Amino acid sequence: MSFARPARCLFCNFSRNAIPGTRVPRRQFHPTPAPLSNRKPKIPSVKAPEKQNGSSSRQDLKPEDFKAYTEEETAHLAKEYSAAQMEAIKAGEAAISPKDLSEQSVRRTDPYRFKYLDDFSVIEPGIDRHVRAPETNSDYNFKLKSEDQFIEDFGRFFAESNEDIRPADFVRFAESLRLTEGKEENELNPHSALVPDLFGPGETIDEPRVEERKTAAEKGEKERSLEAEELTDALKSLLLATGYTERQVRELRTKTLVSHSVVNQTRLGKVRRAYRLSVAGNGNGLLGIGEGKSEEAADAKIQSQYRAIRNMQPVPRYENRTIFGDVKGKVGAVELQLMHRPPGFGLRTQHLIYEMCRAAGIHDLAARVNRSRNKMNTVKAAYEALMSQRDPEEVARARGKKMVDVRKVYYAGKV
Amino acid sequence: MSLVNLAHVCSHLNNATKARLSLTSIPNSNLHLKLCLAMQNSGYLSSVVRGGPTPPPAHPILGYPAANDEAEGVEAVTRDNVASRRLWLGLKYWKNESVLGKVKMVSKPTRRVNIDVEGLRRVVRGEDAGSVGGLRSPGESLFLSTDRGILEARECVEKKIGGLVLCRVL
Numbered sequence: 142m143s144f145a146r147p148a149r150c151l152f153c154n155f156s157r158n159a160i161p162g163t164r165v166p167r168r169q170f171h172p173t174p175a176p177l178s179n180r181k182p183k184i185p186s187v188k189a190p191e192k193q194n195g196s197s198s199r200q201d202l203k204p205e206d207f208k209a210y211t212e213e214e215t216a217h218l219a220k221e222y223s224a225a226q227m228e229a230i231k232a233g234e235a236a237i238s239p240k241d242l243s244e245q246s247v248r249r250t251d252p253y254r255f256k257y258l259d260d261f262s263v264i265e266p267g268i269d270r271h272v273r274a275p276e277t278n279s280d281y282n283f284k285l286k287s288e289d290q291f292i293e294d295f296g297r298f299f300a301e302s303n304e305d306i307r308p309a310d311f312v313r314f315a316e317s318l319r320l321t322e323g324k325e326e327n328e329l330n331p332h333s334a335l336v337p338d339l340f341g342p343g344e345t346i347d348e349p350r351v352e353e354r355k356t357a358a359e360k361g362e363k364e365r366s367l368e369a370e371e372l373t374d375a376l377k378s379l380l381l382a383t384g385y386t387e388r389q390v391r392e393l394r395t396k397t398l399v400s401h402s403v404v405n406q407t408r409l410g411k412v413r414r415a416y417r418l419s420v421a422g423n424g425n426g427l428l429g430i431g432e433g434k435s436e437e438a439a440d441a442k443i444q445s446q447y448r449a450i451r452n453m454q455p456v457p458r459y460e461n462r463t464i465f466g467d468v469k470g471k472v473g474a475v476e477l478q479l480m481h482r483p484p485g486f487g488l489r490t491q492h493l494i495y496e497m498c499r500a501a502g503i504h505d506l507a508a509r510v511n512r513s514r515n516k517m518n519t520v521k522a523a524y525e526a527l528m529s530q531r532d533p534e535e536v537a538r539a540r541g542k543k544m545v546d547v548r549k550v551y552y553a554g555k556v
Numbered sequence: 557m558s559l560v561n562l563a564h565v566c567s568h569l570n571n572a573t574k575a576r577l578s579l580t581s582i583p584n585s586n587l588h589l590k591l592c593l594a595m596q597n598s599g600y601l602s603s604v605v606r607g608g609p610t611p612p613p614a615h616p617i618l619g620y621p622a623a624n625d626e627a628e629g630v631e632a633v634t635r636d637n638v639a640s641r642r643l644w645l646g647l648k649y650w651k652n653e654s655v656l657g658k659v660k661m662v663s664k665p666t667r668r669v670n671i672d673v674e675g676l677r678r679v680v681r682g683e684d685a686g687s688v689g690g691l692r693s694p695g696e697s698l699f700l701s702t703d704r705g706i707l708e709a710r711e712c713v714e715k716k717i718g719g720l721v722l723c724r725v726l
Contacts, residue, residue: 466693480692536695539650540599544694 202247207239279332283323294318379447393453394500395421395446398493399516403434415441418517420524421449422500426461429453430497430524456501457530460484460548460556463505465533470526474513479526482507484556494523501527557587557701559665559722565591566659566723573647573654579611579620584641590706591722592643594699598708600656600725603646605630608637611644620646662688662698662721671700672718680713688721696726 210218219227249255264272286294298314299306321328372380372387380387399418404411415438422428431448435441459465463481470477479494482505488495490508493516498506510519537544548556565582572580582588584606592604605612605621612621613628621644623630633641648655663669675685679698682690691698691709698709702719712719 466696468693531694533694535651539648539653539655540695542599 202243204239204243207242209234277332278324278326278330280324280327283321283327285321286319290322291318375443375447379450382451385450390450392423393421393450394424395419395449396496396500397442397445398496398520400438400442417441417445418520419445419449420497420500420520421446421453422497422502423453424500424502426455426458426502427453428456428497428501428524428527430520454528456503456527457532458501458503461502463503464527465530468526468529470522470524470529472522472525473515473518475510475515475518475522476512477508477510477519477522477526479523480507480509481505491519493519497523497527503527558585559661559663559668561585562587562591562722563661563665566661569645569647569656569659573656576649576654577647578649579644579646581607581611581642581644584638584643587701587706588643591699592645594706594708595656595725598697598725600648601645602648603644605644606633606641607631607644609640609642657695657726660724660726662724669721670718671721673713673716676700676709676713676718680709689724693726696724698724 215227218230222230302310319325319328376387376390379385379390383390385393397417397419399416401416402413403416404413406412414434414436417433417438418430419433419442420428420430429449429452431445431450431452433441433444433446433448435444457465459481462484463486464479465481467478467480470479477494479490482489484505486505486507488498488504488506490498490506491510491514494506494508494510497520498504508523510522533544533546561583565588568580568582582592589604589606592601595601596604603618603620603622605623607621608631612630613625614620615622615625616627631637669687671679671685671688675688678685679688679690682692684690688698699722700707700709700712700719701722702712702715702717704715704717706722707715707717707719
């Protein structure tokens with residue numbers, strides 16, 4: 142490779158076009174930027190007068206270009222058009238000022254112009270947004286009608302209506318008579334700065350309406366008053382405490398599970414009394430146990446049953462048939478375990494727990510009673526175990542974990 | 557892997573929750589740390605911080621010591637201070653009951669219980685597998701030591717790995 146440059150014409154250096162081939166950028170030894178003037182611009186620069194000449198005649202219109210019709214022209218037009226049409230043409234000419242015509246009737250050439258032609262003065266339903274009704278009914282320019290306007294309204298009413306004006310017509314007129322000028326909605330449904338009420342009249346957030354509540358209370362009182370003559374004091378106080386009616390109490394499932402006699406040893410001798418332990422439930426998730434002691438066995442039974450009804454509490458039930466998880470209970474020496482079971486398993490438990498489950502509405506359960514099997518303590522321990530169930534929702538919230546009932550997911554919530 | 561010390565930790569946690577402590581400490585070891593982190597991951601513990609013999613300062617906002625406390629920082633474990641390190645655990649309570657119900661060892665120092673994936677599947681479904689009882693209550697979990705660290709039984713089933721059953725938390 143030869144580094145020697147070929148000999149060149151001295152004058153050729155003055156014209157850049159004479160240099161053959163591409164120019165290789167060379168390192169500059171001075172801070173002045175490399176001259177770019179010799180580079181050809183990508184877009185050939187068009188001189189301004191050229192552009193004016195090349196563009197259409199509609200560009201750069203001035204207001205002076207839109208002149209009114211001369212007399213000759215009007216005379217010529219009058220041959221073609223009727224007098225009414227001529228009037229319309231004049232009115233149209235007068236309506237649009239030459240300035241607007243010059244500015245707005247020109248096709249835009251600025252870089253922000255739209256890439257398509259469209260008439261933006263028309264709203265096209267498929268393309269443009271809907272024209273909504275105004276959001277407020279307010280009209281800030283409303284005026285109260287003056288007396289003269291009222292008189293006019295009355296006059297119009299009398300003029301338009303027939304001669305036999307009935308009072309009903311006049312009432313209708315008076316009701317529909319507007320007192321203000323401006324938007325009608327402003328008068329009929331004016332804007333209010335007040336927050337709208339959360340509840341309608343008589344409504345509260347969780348309780349039924351006041352009237353409904355009252356009627357329910359009256360109904361209950363009526364029913365109670367009808368049956369009050371036959372009620373014992375104990376039952377009356379039970380109804381008062383629980384809010385049930387006598388019929389509802391009769392429909393509850395009560396069962397006396399434990400009955401034996403207890404003895405109090407005094408210095409006068411042994412005082413025997415009857416002891417009864419009953420369970421009560423509504424068969425749908427409520428369960429309570431109660432103990433009663435009395436000299437009379439029947440009294441003790443009633444007492445225990447009423448106490449059981451008073452003590453009724455909701456028992457958590459999984460799918461309204463079994464319990465949440467396995468639970469343990471311990472009272473005295475009785476230690477028992479209640480185990481949840483699949484649907485259709487039944488109540489495979491001893492009779493005491495069976496009766497409790499029947500009363501509470503549990504259908505699938507297994508139980509194991511260890512150590513002692515004392516009847517009274519078995520019932521109490523089973524009650525304790527049933528009440529000690531852990532709610533999965535609470536567990537999930539306590540641990541901050543999401544829990545999913547897989548059965549519910551599998552059966553799509555139909556279990 | 558000393559299951560004796562782990563058993564002490566389990567009974568200590570039971571005692572601490574019964575005493576309703578909010579912060580307690582256990583001896584530092586990698587096994588304890590990983591088990592505690594697994595329990596924290598399951599939501600049983602609020603915080604696990606490796607600190608000295610005195611409890612680390614509480615996080616200004618959380619109210620209990622936090623491992624990611626930027627203001628205080630956690631003292632690095634060195635050869636000099638490793639013997640005095642303890643794990644400080646924040647215990648959780650919800651609606652007047654401790655979240656960590658009862659921690660019970662499954663493997664014993666004298667009898668280690670291993671379980672395979674098949675057995676674990678049964679356990680997770682609530683059935684017994686060998687000497688390991690099923691997880692039959694809501695919120696019950698079983699922690700296993702596996703090749704991939706200490707994991708909860710359901711995670712093990714997900715990853716199809718068995719391991720040494722450490723403890724059961726109810």
